[in-house]
Amino acid sequence: MQNIDSYLFMLKKFLGSLMMPLPLVLLLLVWAVLMLLRKKTRWLGGIFTLLATALLFAASYAPIANRLIAPLEQEYPGYQVAAEPADYVAVLGHAHASSEIQPITSQLSPTGVVRVTEGIRIYRLNPGSKLIFSGDKFEEPFSYAEKSRQLAISLGVPAEDILLIEGVKDTAEETLALAAAYANSNLVLVTSASHMPRAMMLCSKVGLQPIPAPTNYLAKPVRKKLLFPSARTLAKTQYWAHEKLGQLWTRLTLHAGEKPTRAVSVQPASEDKAH
Incomplete structure (x- = not known):
């Protein structure tokens, strides 16, 4: 049973990593290259290239990344000291x-x-x-x-x-x-x-x-007028994707009372x- 749990944990980590923005972009580009090698599918390769470029831009552009992750971060307010001290x-x-x-x-x-x-x-x-x-x-x-x-x-x-x-x-x-x-x-x-x-x-x-x-x-306020995509912003989008996939996994697999x-x-x- 423990081996099965370990395999499921590894599968979760593998699939989760594969579904992150950067691996998805690389998979789309690999698929695009394969399509571009054949005359009949070159148009499809062009579409995959455009999709990969658009995904990479959206994932690494600060205004878009902030709009994605801000709702997650704002769901719970920051800690305030309560009347009853914490144990x-x-x-x-x-x-x-x-x-x-x-x-x-x-x-x-x-x-x-x-x-x-x-x-x-x-x-x-x-x-x-x-x-x-x-x-x-x-x-x-x-x-x-x-x-x-x-x-x-x-x-x-x-x-x-x-x-x-x-x-x-x-x-x-x-x-x-x-x-x-x-x-x-x-x-x-x-x-x-x-x-x-x-x-x-x-x-x-x-x-x-x-x-x-x-x-x-x-999610931080964007005050610069001239913005370029960045790896730091891409990391924020990766956090967002990781949490969204984690929430989906939780809803599908976890049951109350599990040990x-x-x-x-x-x-x-x-x-x-x-x-």
């Missing part, structure tokens, strides 16, 4: 790469650094609360949760105020683990603004009702872990 501040995982020669701020992805920083900010707004970091190793020597712990400690958070959820490989497993351990607590959930709608959808399916705290907003597909460790962080 826990859960920061969802992202990507990381361990390195002995790079500072901890470079071992977490830029998105991960923003999430951890926002989590620390909210933790400090709620005296007596604890931080929860989640994430798997993904072939690395240390988990994402452990690397987040290291960053938080380097920024002044006491180790005893940090809890780790390890062995969870995606948002679905993170929310299941949070629901199992903290369903009856006043919980704040920190993640990227574009990811928050899907995270809250998954929380709802497992009976968890956290306070949303979106961060890492990508994590592998062992999950929920534990306090300790000072004796490797740095």
Whole structure:
């Protein structure tokens, strides 16, 4: 059963990556070249070339990308201090790469650094609360949760105020683990603004009702009159496509009451872990 779950996870990641804007553009161009090699289908090759060019332009042009991603990011407002202090501040995982020669701020992805920083900010707004970091190793020597712990400690958070959820490989497993351990607590959930709608959808399916705290907003006001397509804007469109596909996958596959597909460790962080 675990092997089947692993294969489904890999299939989800493969199909999701294939459906991103840049791979789609490359597939259209490859198909266009094949069509252009034959006289009878050259007109079709021209159409595919135009489609690929139009898709690449739309995906990398800031006004279009912002109009796509802004509705996702605006679905939940930014965190405001509530009358009742939070018990826990859960920061969802992202990507990381361990390195002995790079500072901890470079071992977490830029998105991960923003999430951890926002989590620390909210933790400090709620005296007596604890931080929860989640994430798997993904072939690395240390988990994402452990690397987040290291960053938080380097920024002044006491180790005893940090809890780790390890062995969870995606948002679905993170929310299941949070629901199992903290369903009856006043919980704040920190993640990227574009990811928050899907995270809250998954929380709802497992009976968890956290306070949303979106961060890492990508849609920015466009003030320049002369704009050109850019790779940075293309990355924003990729986030949008990733979340839309993730929401579709969630609606199709996830059922309330589903259990994590592998062992999950929920534990306090300790000072004796490797740095």
